[in-house]
Amino acid sequence: MRITPSILNADFANLAAEIARIPDADAIHVDVMDNHFVPNLTIGLPVVECLRRVTHQMLDIHLMIEDPDRWAPAFAEAGAESVTFHVEAARAPIRLARALRAEGARASMALRPATPIEGFADMLDEVDMVLLMTVEPGFGGQGFLDLVLPKIRRTRELVGSRPIWIQVDGGVSLATIERCAEAGADTFVAGSAVYSADDANAMVGALRDRAVAACRH
Numbered sequence: 001m002r003i004t005p006s007i008l009n010a011d012f013a014n015l016a017a018e019i020a021r022i023p024d025a026d027a028i029h030v031d032v033m034d035n036h037f038v039p040n041l042t043i044g045l046p047v048v049e050c051l052r053r054v055t056h057q058m059l060d061i062h063l064m065i066e067d068p069d070r071w072a073p074a075f076a077e078a079g080a081e082s083v084t085f086h087v088e089a090a091r092a093p094i095r096l097a098r099a100l101r102a103e104g105a106r107a108s109m110a111l112r113p114a115t116p117i118e119g120f121a122d123m124l125d126e127v128d129m130v131l132l133m134t135v136e137p138g139f140g141g142q143g144f145l146d147l148v149l150p151k152i153r154r155t156r157e158l159v160g161s162r163p164i165w166i167q168v169d170g171g172v173s174l175a176t177i178e179r180c181a182e183a184g185a186d187t188f189v190a191g192s193a194v195y196s197a198d199d200a201n202a203m204v205g206a207l208r209d210r211a212v213a214a215c216r217h
């Protein structure tokens with residue numbers, strides 16, 4: 001069970017300090033938005049390059065951008081250990097996944113809440129992670145969409161024995177993480193839940209404990 005907090009709700013003027021608040025995180029989730037694929041604009045490659053210099057923690061880049069075929073490999077080249085592109089935006093997802101792996105990164109595909117996994121089942125051997133959005137991408141602090149839970153279950157079945165991580169992103173909190181874990185997710189993005197907590201690192205631990213407990217049931 002991995003907790004990968006999103007820095008979208010952190011203080012962008014103090015990112016190094018904000019990352020240092022969560023030493024127990026399994027990765028730092030960085031939301032890159034271009035105001036085309038989603039109606040919001042955040043940070044891009046230059047900031048990721050700077051983050052690489054100030055942390056040894058795993059960088060988990062979530063690209064919510066058009067034309068990831070063109071932009072994604074540079075994030076791997078910059079030293080990000082994991083790069084996620086959206087299947088709805090990629091023109092040649094197989095070629096792109098292979099390019100990311102060739103750069104030494106984990107390749108990951110993301111699906112918006114209404115995108116079925118079945119159309120991408122044949123791609124599973126090309127990726128190291130599947131990110132299932134549990135809100136419409138674009139903003140932190142939105143409500144968790146329970147309608148994605150059956151897709152988490154179907155993805156877990158399709159993944160079978162492959163060592164592919166299943167990540168959920170959007171509205172994950174102490175109130176919703178158990179449902180995701182029971183359905184088969186093993187990697188959890190939490191933005192507002194972590195960065196609105198007084199002790200962000202303690203929240204990382206609490207989220208992980210709850211996910212682990214949910215799986216023991």
Ligand code: DX5
Pocket residue numbers: 006008009029031062135136137138139140141142169170171172189190191192193
């Ligand atoms: C939303 C982003 C998420 C978001 C998560 O488009 O991809 O990573 O920041 O934030 P919360 O946990 O607040 O939904």
Ligand code: ZN
Pocket residue numbers: 006029030031062169189
């Ligand atoms: Zn994200």
